Amino acid sequence: MVLESFSASLRETIRKITGSSYIDKETVKEISKDLQRILLKADVNVKTVLQVTKEMERRALEEKPPAGMAHQDYMVRIIYEELLKILGEPSNVKLKPQTIMLVGLYGNGKTTTAGKLARFFAKKGLNSGLIAADVHRYAAYDQLKQIASEVNAKFYGDQSEKDPVRLIKHGLEQLKDVAVKIIDTSGRDSMDAELFDEIRRIKEAVAPDEVLMIIDATMGQQAGPEAKAFNDAIGVTGIIITKMDGTAKGGGALSAVAEIHVPIYFIGTGEHMDDLEVFDPKKFLSRLLGL
Amino acid sequence: HRKKIDPDEVADEIPLKLVEADVSLEAAEDLASLVRNKLKEDTTLDPNEVLSSSILEMMPEYKFDVLNVNKKPFVVLFLGINGTGKTTTIGKFAHYLKRNGKSVVIAAADTFRAGAIEQISLIGREAGTEVIRHDRGSDPSSVAFDAIEHARARNIDYVLIDTAGRMNTNKNLLDEMKKIKRVSKPDLTLLVIDAVSGQDSVNQARMFEENVGYDGVIVTKLDTDARGGSILSIYHDLKKPVLFVCTGQGLDDIMPFDRNWYVRKLIPEPENETA
Ligand SMILES: Nc1nc2c(ncn2[C@@H]2O[C@H](COP(=O)(O)OP(=O)(O)OP(=O)(O)O)[C@@H](O)[C@H]2O)c(=O)[nH]1
Ligand SMILES: Nc1nc2c(ncn2[C@@H]2O[C@H](COP(=O)(O)OP(=O)(O)OP(=O)(O)O)[C@@H](O)[C@H]2O)c(=O)[nH]1
Ligand SMILES: [K+]
Ligand SMILES: [Mg+2]
Ligand SMILES: [Mg+2]
Numbered sequence: 001m002v003l004e005s006f007s008a009s010l011r012e013t014i015r016k017i018t019g020s021s022y023i024d025k026e027t028v029k030e031i032s033k034d035l036q037r038i039l040l041k042a043d044v045n046v047k048t049v050l051q052v053t054k055e056m057e058r059r060a061l062e063e064k065p066p067a068g069m070a071h072q073d074y075m076v077r078i079i080y081e082e083l084l085k086i087l088g089e090p091s092n093v094k095l096k097p098q099t100i101m102l103v104g105l106y107g108n109g110k111t112t113t114a115g116k117l118a119r120f121f122a123k124k125g126l127n128s129g130l131i132a133a134d135v136h137r138y139a140a141y142d143q144l145k146q147i148a149s150e151v152n153a154k155f156y157g158d159q160s161e162k163d164p165v166r167l168i169k170h171g172l173e174q175l176k177d178v179a180v181k182i183i184d185t186s187g188r189d190s191m192d193a194e195l196f197d198e199i200r201r202i203k204e205a206v207a208p209d210e211v212l213m214i215i216d217a218t219m220g221q222q223a224g225p226e227a228k229a230f231n232d233a234i235g236v237t238g239i240i241i242t243k244m245d246g247t248a249k250g251g252g253a254l255s256a257v258a259e260i261h262v263p264i265y266f267i268g269t270g271e272h273m274d275d276l277e278v279f280d281p282k283k284f285l286s287r288l289l290g291l
Numbered sequence: 292h293r294k295k296i297d298p299d300e301v302a303d304e305i306p307l308k309l310v311e312a313d314v315s316l317e318a319a320e321d322l323a324s325l326v327r328n329k330l331k332e333d334t335t336l337d338p339n340e341v342l343s344s345s346i347l348e349m350m351p352e353y354k355f356d357v358l359n360v361n362k363k364p365f366v367v368l369f370l371g372i373n374g375t376g377k378t379t380t381i382g383k384f385a386h387y388l389k390r391n392g393k394s395v396v397i398a399a400a401d402t403f404r405a406g407a408i409e410q411i412s413l414i415g416r417e418a419g420t421e422v423i424r425h426d427r428g429s430d431p432s433s434v435a436f437d438a439i440e441h442a443r444a445r446n447i448d449y450v451l452i453d454t455a456g457r458m459n460t461n462k463n464l465l466d467e468m469k470k471i472k473r474v475s476k477p478d479l480t481l482l483v484i485d486a487v488s489g490q491d492s493v494n495q496a497r498m499f500e501e502n503v504g505y506d507g508v509i510v511t512k513l514d515t516d517a518r519g520g521s522i523l524s525i526y527h528d529l530k531k532p533v534l535f536v537c538t539g540q541g542l543d544d545i546m547p548f549d550r551n552w553y554v555r556k557l558i559p560e561p562e563n564e565t566a
Contacts (some may be wrong), residue, residue: 220488
């Protein structure tokens with residue numbers, strides 16, 4: 001852990017307690033407040049922030065730092081550990097034939113990520129087929145078709161079919177010899193009952209091996225509640241965070257994990273088909289905390 | 292008989308309440324101290340009214356009617372990070388202008404993203420608006436230029452320029468945006484912000500201002516459960532007005548920004564006290 005290089009604000013707080021041989025309740029509270037600011041500015045859900053900092057306060061007062069470790073370093077370690085706990089055990093897509101369905105809010109990067117995943121599997125020796133099941137957005141078909149051709153993946157779409165369930169069934173049939181079938185669905189949110197009903201019907205009919213929720217790193221306080229709504233409706237199995245090449249910290253995605261307890265598989269770091277990285281929790285937390 | 296209020300207690304609760312609506316922490320804290328001071332001056336005030344009026348103070352009324360302009364063609368350039376809703380918004384904007392008797396041409400200047408030209412072409416057709424397009428991969432500035440020429444030759448009122456989404460951290464793409472702006476000399480440049488995005492909205496707003504410059508903001512996806520705190524943050528940090536908000540994927544889902552509508556969305560009605 002690179003504790004020395006924590007964010008300026010947290011370092012300032014830590015400086016305050018340097019030299020004191022014990023930490024009192026008040027100091028702990030003060031550090032907790034600063035930590036809250038850092039997490040809130042990174043878009044971690046208010047609920048999650050309060051949970052994490054409460055646990056930190058408890059541990060800081062009850063536990064003793066290991067021999068040789070200064071109090072301030074130990075406080076930081078608790079913070080880091082609590083966040084790491086939320087992220088859970090690292091896990092990723094399996095390298096085997098399967099059906100993957102991509103879901104999420106409007107414009108978060110589902111269609112683009114479908115192409116990136118196809119390229120990822122191709123590098124591992126598995127060919128992919130992309131199914132254009134977004135029957136709502138203008139030119140969603142063209143977008144996925146062009147992406148499929150760019151990554152040399154098979155493609156199935158039918159612009160005259162308005163029922164995504166029928167479309168996907170045909171697609172799976174057409175692509176039955178392809179190892180990894182990736183289904184691109186429309187953007188939606190929990191307030192839209194009709195679209196939520198549609199994704200329920202798709203999930204039920206298709207029974208995919210993986211339901212991956214695509215979460216834009218810029219997502220704010222609604223990331224947790226939205227993830228919960230998707231999970232309750234269709235059972236999410238993993239998360240991919242997109243747009244990590246911007247200035248956003250991705251605290252929304254962390255809150256989503258805190259809410260639904262599924263692993264983050266990948267992060268998207270650009271618009272190009274190679275811009276997909278396997279999720280690294282330590283790197284992610286360093287960035288979130290402003291290391 | 293009014294319950295006695297403690298200004299500090301009221302103010303202390305404001306930041307988290309507003310951050311929960313995606314207001315930036317800084318804006319929320321400034322607002323809290325504004326409310327604190329007002330309540331300390333006059334403890335008989337209603338805290339909720341003080342909060343609402345303080346929010347309105349942070350968002351000065353902006354008098355600009357996009358339907359009433361004195362230049363032809365009036366060129367509007369749209370920009371923003373990836374996927375915020377630029378292309379969809381242009382369709383709505385074109386539809387809004389046409390409903391008000393204006394003629395419009397759209398420049399398909401996102402020549403980069405897969406399916407982008409097809410998307411804006413279909414949207415243009417739906418809105419009954421001509422779309423000027425070049426091949427994928429061609430120079431976006433020249434698409435914008437051609438659309439403006441087209442409008443001049445045909446006496447069209449408005450040119451709406453769709454541009455590719457670009458991250459606020461991507462130097463090359465920001466430079467490209469500068470060039471599009473230089474060539475098209477827009478009369479109005481609008482930043483499109485996604486209401487679902489959180490604390491990062493002000494980073495986007497700031498970096499686009501520093502690197503490209505714009506006149507106002509459109510906030511999309513306010514039909515979701517996001518409460519759009521970024522609107523207040525952008526007023527607070529950048530003093531940029533919000534011109535329109537969007538509330539759905541359809542052509543009609545756009546409306547001029549209404550500050551009072553917004554305050555009600557940002558702070559839901561206080562619960563009625565029974566005691
Ligand atoms: N910079 C950056 N852009 C991304 C990333 N992932 C996707 N995008 C861009 O985000 C925008 C939206 O991506 P799409 O793949 O169309 O998103 P979607 O979720 O399919 O959108 P809908 O189908 O409309 O809900 C496009 O401009 C993509 O190029 C990423 O990791 N970084
Ligand atoms: N619910 C809802 N969806 C919206 C709204 N505005 C746009 N969208 C959806 O958001 C997604 C992205 O919209 P686009 O218009 O393609 O976004 P963009 O900014 O042009 O994206 P890029 O060009 O890829 O950067 C689409 O699925 C739109 O239908 C809105 O106000 N409400
Ligand atoms: K909706
Ligand atoms: Mg899509
Ligand atoms: Mg677009």
